[in-house]
Amino acid sequence: MTRIPPLTDLPAWQALKTHHAAIKGLHLRQLFAEDAGRGQRFAAEAAGIYLDYSKNRITADTLRLLVRLAEACGLRERIDAMFSGERINLTEDRAVLHVALRAPASERILVDGIDVVPVVHAVLERMAAFSDQVRSGRWQGHTGRRIRTVVNIGIGGSDLGPVMAYEALRHYSTRDIDFRFVSNVDGTDFKEAVSDLAPEETLFIVCSKTFTTSETLANAHAARQWLLDAMVSSRAVRRHFVAVSTNAEAVAAFGIDPVNMFGFWDWVGGRYSMSSAIGLSTMLAVGADNFRAMLAGLHAMDQHFRRTPFERNLPVLMGLLAVWHANFFDARTMAVLPYDQYLKRFPAYLQQLTMESNGKHVTLAGARADYQTSPVIWGEPGTNGQHSFYQLLHQGTQLIPCDFIGFCQTLNPVAHHHDLLMANLFAQTEALAFGKTTEEARAEGTPDWLSMHRSFEGNRPTNTLLAERLTPHALGALIALYEHSVFTQGVVWQIDSFDQWGVELGKALAQRIMPELQAADRSPLAHDSSTNALIRRYVGIRDTRT
Ligand code: G6Q
Secondary structure, three states: OOOOOOHHHOHHHHHHHHHHHHHOOOOHHHHHHHOOOHHHHOEEEEOOEEEEOOOOOOOHHHHHHHHHHHHHOOHHHHHHHHHOOOOOEHHHOEOOOHHHHHOOOOOOOEEOOEEOHHHHHHHHHHHHHHHHHHHHOOOEOOOOOEOOEEEEEOOHHHOHHHHHHHHHOHHHOOOOOEEEEEOOOOHHHHHHHHOOOOHHHEEEEEEOOOOOOHHHHHHHHHHHHHHHHHHOOHHHHHHHEEEEEOOHHHHHHHOOOHHHEEEOOOOOOHHHOOOOHHHHHHHHHHOHHHHHHHHHHHHHHHHHHHHOOHHHOHHHHHHHHHHHHHHHOOOOEEEEEEOOHHHOOHHHHHHHHHHHHHOOOEOOOOOEOOOOOOOEEEOOOOOHHHHOOHHHHHHOOOOOOEEEEEEOOOOOOOOOHHHHHHHHHHHHHHHHHHOEOHHHHHHOOOOHHHHOOOOEOOOOOEEEEEEOOOOHHHHHHHHHHHHHHHHHHHHHHOOOOOOOHHHHHHHHHHHHHHHHHHOOOOOOOOOOHHHHHHHHHHHHHHOOOO
């Protein structure tokens, strides 16, 4: 990897600082008034997704300088390195090849000299055959009954992608099978998921890349026990459990027949794994053809990211705008606002994708970053959010860039609901950008004393993403758009977007505390005084339960 000077030393960074000082006072009202074509000029389209980024506080110069920054940070080289299977996850010494999961069979992608595309397609074929069997009822449970419920057990990357995709593609999902997702080690999650299920009609998918994750194993053991309580014979596990993992040994030790295991690889990161066999629940829900259409959408955006000049490259543009807002406007959070009920879990999915990838303060050179990295990502579907937190978006003291996501055709026409939904989306971006002056408020008859309360500064940046309709292809393109935008941001911030060391300490401490909670004797605790007192209080009250 070419050595790049620290980010804030780069001439392109310095130029952006000067530029920011010169244009930060500009208002979107002025920018639009001066350029009648702005709404079309600052727009780009790829893989069926139209991005309007004109309502951001940028000029043509801003774009030019941001692209220069991307080049100075070696983005082109890093994209090539990722697609060619180099070990760009430096701290874990791994290749990062989720793009290989959606590559067509005709492509060749080498990892350590071996083409991985054939194995990817072999697993896809097995997944398709299995999902056809389950969906058609040919796959039967231990007592000969067909499967009526699929329960996905997994957490983090082995849960958030599958849940999001299941909800997003529900329109395309079979209604013959019910899908549930258990992730939390809180027993409530498992109990509530299975309480009304018939074990003889239930299939568990245990999704765990490592097959060592304590929450997932605890839930998988609970599921196994629940099944065996009803079925007695341990042979039943064979018909009611499948695994998705890279760890065949641990899967076999758990009691799942390796024949019923779907593999993936070291070079697929957890939060980038929903297009691998981790998406088995998605395929069971929507069928192999729809799953393949989703992969095609992902691939179309991958290709666009790889080949398109940065000025027209959607993930690059969105990534650079995120940098612009975070580092030059000091935006600490960013909202993602899908105007589509099916995308209700999309913000939660993006939280992991973005914050686990770029919530880092140590650079690849091992220095402390002296600039902000990932903003906090949050959001809810529109129009619900409008009746809750949008107040702060419009009139709060912080600048919160927002991504609005909408579709031109609804999957569920109900009277004029879709026009109403989209009218709200367009209105929000307009209101956030242009606001309403105190003069305008007064001209509407607002008394002087109230006019400040009823005015809107505007000048609040938004992106609008518009696609034809929420198809599997469109969902795939949308996911890859955000994946690569996150990568772009990580490259500029000079961090490793593919590790997650920050989750380790809490896990290790929990492992130390667990035996202390279960110990029969009350040997002295050696934590800080707060943690000691909390543990004693918990154990004391817990043990009074009759
Ligand atoms: C994602 C993370 C993390 C991971 C879970 C589950 O990038 O690595 O969220 O997906 O901890 O891990 P397993 O799939 O190994 O159970």
